[in-house]
Amino acid sequence: MDEPGNGLCWYNSDRSFHRCCVEEDPGCWIGSWATEQLCCYPLTERHRKCFNAIEGRVEIKLGRIRGLLAEVQATGLQEEAASLMRHSYAYEALLAQPLAVWAWACSVPDSPLIWSDNCECCEPAESHCRDQALRPQENQIWTEFAECCFPVYSRKTLLPMDAFLRESISSDLQALRPQSDSIRKDGPKLLWDLGKGHAARGCLLSVHENGTVTSCSESHACHEFDCSYLRAVLLALKVIQSTNPLPALDFILSAADETVENPFPEAPVFTRVGTRWTATVALPAEWQLHPAQCQRTLNEGMFATEKFKWEDREAVLIWRGTYSNLWAKDCKAARAAKDGAAMEECVRLPPGQVRWPVWNFTTWLQLPRGRLVWLSRFVPFIDARFVASSLLPPMEASLEMFLQDEKLFAPRMEPLAFGQYKYQIAMEGNSAADRLSWQLFLGSVVLIPDQPWQVMSPLNMLQPWVHFVPVSYDLSDLVDRLLWLISHDAEAKVIAQNGLAFAHRQAHSFHQLSVRSFAT
Known part of the structure; x- marks a missing residue:
């Protein structure tokens, strides 16, 4: 079906561009990974190629399962055949709903079934799949994952910003007076006592001209507590850099749950949570998650x-x-x-x-x-x-x-x-x-x-x-x-x-x- 917008949303579905995007029926987006922002705009060529690659890998895995099923049926192993048939039905159902393939891929980026070109493993796992050397490496996965899974963000960063959003962000940032020297000199000196021997220190993160990102060490940022928020922000920066890279900049991050004081207003602190009275920039709380x-x-x-x-x-x-x-x-x-x-x-x-x-x-x-x-x-x-x-x-x-x-x-x-x-x-x-x-x-x-x-x-x-x-x-x-x-x-x-x-x-x-x- 050749409809405007993102054609993956209309394939094998009761949704249509006219119903969802012209008439704006809110029922279109109930209980689905599909959203108005994803479906009512065409995919870029890069994202179409990415989806085709994902779908192609699933088809290859399904073909291998069918081959295994034929071999097992020929030997009369009924229990194994039944197991393989259940797996094949699952993949056939995925392929019947393209958007589900994409949603699944972006929910399990560590799956060799989706993200590895050279791993031949399929479910149920073949014996050689237990070899960890065959599993894709995180760096290998992340570049493609970041480029594939954020088409809405990719589009929005290249369009003029929504006026209300611009006003909202300007209101957040207008009181800040960042000074690059203070960020680099004073920011790493910041120390927040979290009690019970836990402490967070100001972590300098830098985006460089060549697009790479560097960070302070976890031992500096997080004393006696988990540094998962720093890792989550670095992952988010990978997503940003893979879609529409930032210009060169330095900023200070607090990896603690909240930042309630900052004696250096010229070095604003990016944080999961700041107070109304602190020189902070609040980042999405859900960035603590993968x-x-x-x-x-x-x-x-x-x-x-x-x-x-x-x-x-x-x-x-x-x-x-x-x-x-x-x-x-x-x-x-x-x-x-x-x-x-x-x-x-x-x-x-x-x-x-x-x-x-x-x-x-x-x-x-x-x-x-x-x-x-x-x-x-x-x-x-x-x-x-x-x-x-x-x-x-x-x-x-x-x-x-x-x-x-x-x-x-x-x-x-x-x-x-x-x-x-x-x-x-x-x-x-x-x-x-x-x-x-x-x-x-x-x-x-x-x-x-x-x-x-x-x-x-x-x-x-x-x-x-x-x-x-x-x-x-x-x-x-x-x-x-x-x-x-x-x-x-x-x-x-x-x-x-x-x-x-x-x-x-x-x-x-x-x-x-x-x-x-x-x-x-």
């Missing part, structure tokens, strides 16, 4: 939207999470909800003090997650429970026993299960709520409390009562907000749909652009 892991997380939200219709969902606010809020001595939730200076005290501490998860009968109702869980004890349309965590210091034993007795602990929930409910809430933990990056894809109304954290573009383009419902920092108006949503179900559904549309059109494709704007 890009393929991030894609799988978003897919789960999309499938939840398909599986659970709005009318069939429970009118309940659902939340599960750990007791990860960090306590600051002078932070009082009710006061912080009304006064910006008081809220600053919740994250900015005197020298030598650090925030730490101190959970006891004195502190727990000053912490947002504690307030939410306690509300659910009395409000039937709030289902908020703690889940156990071996990664956090234990809360006070008497408090934990009390919460267990009140049935305020519960097992973890799979992301798909959240789609059974109409309302979600983006609760801060030890820093900003990173789950917001996938909650918007669930098709539920997302309630977002006020917070002391810097919100990165494009999420600060979200409009209250259009894409989400605002809530006070101390949750004092949460019940009223939910009562309104329950009694205005049609309006609530529109807010949920607007949030979902925003996620598809904005949040999934603009993340790297803030880095590019800083560079230019």
Whole structure:
């Protein structure tokens, strides 16, 4: 079928360019890796060639399975034949839906089935496939993976930036006055005491004229804690450099969960989470994930939207999470909800003090997650429970026993299960709520409390009562907000749909652009 846009989206599908891109039927994008930004624009020649290469490899593997199947059937090995037939059906189903092939390839970039030209392994694995030397090397995979899997980002970086996004990014960056000498000289001196012997140091990352990227050592950036965020940012830079390379620049990264102070405003710190009062540039929280892991997380939200219709969902606010809020001595939730200076005290501490998860009968109702869980004890349309965590210091034993007795602990929930409910809430933990990056894809109304954290573009383009419902920092108006949503179900559904549309059109494709704007 020769239709405009990305022809892979219309092949063997009930979608069409006219229905999805002209009439803008939102049902086109429910429960699918397909999005408006991917499907309504033609692929570049490079991406068409890349897809053809992926599809060709799958066809070769299917051919090998069929050859093995013929040999096994000829010898009368029925059990082995049945296994091979199941594998062949799976690959035939993939080839019948080209977009599924691409989605799968971009979700499992380490699969030799897809990314290796010289590995002949197929599923079920042949005996020689156990030889690790035959598996493709990471560097070999990454160049092609990055060039293949980000067609939307590739297109957007070459087009004039959306006016609203440009305004949003400019607002984020206008207070910064970066000086290259300070970035190189002062930035690596930055040190953040994370408590319990953990510390983060300013890490200098450089993009060079020839397009290569260099970084400080992990031993410098991360003392006694996992350096996965630095690795994730370096992977993201590989994606950027493989599609539309950045100009030469230097910048400082904090690999810690959050950056709450920076004495060198001329050396802005790129960070997973910054505060409203710190010279930081907030990067996408989901960059802590491998890009393929991030894609799988978003897919789960999309499938939840398909599986659970709005009318069939429970009118309940659902939340599960750990007791990860960090306590600051002078932070009082009710006061912080009304006064910006008081809220600053919740994250900015005197020298030598650090925030730490101190959970006891004195502190727990000053912490947002504690307030939410306690509300659910009395409000039937709030289902908020703690889940156990071996990664956090234990809360006070008497408090934990009390919460267990009140049935305020519960097992973890799979992301798909959240789609059974109409309302979600983006609760801060030890820093900003990173789950917001996938909650918007669930098709539920997302309630977002006020917070002391810097919100990165494009999420600060979200409009209250259009894409989400605002809530006070101390949750004092949460019940009223939910009562309104329950009694205005049609309006609530529109807010949920607007949030979902925003996620598809904005949040999934603009993340790297803030880095590019800083560079230019």
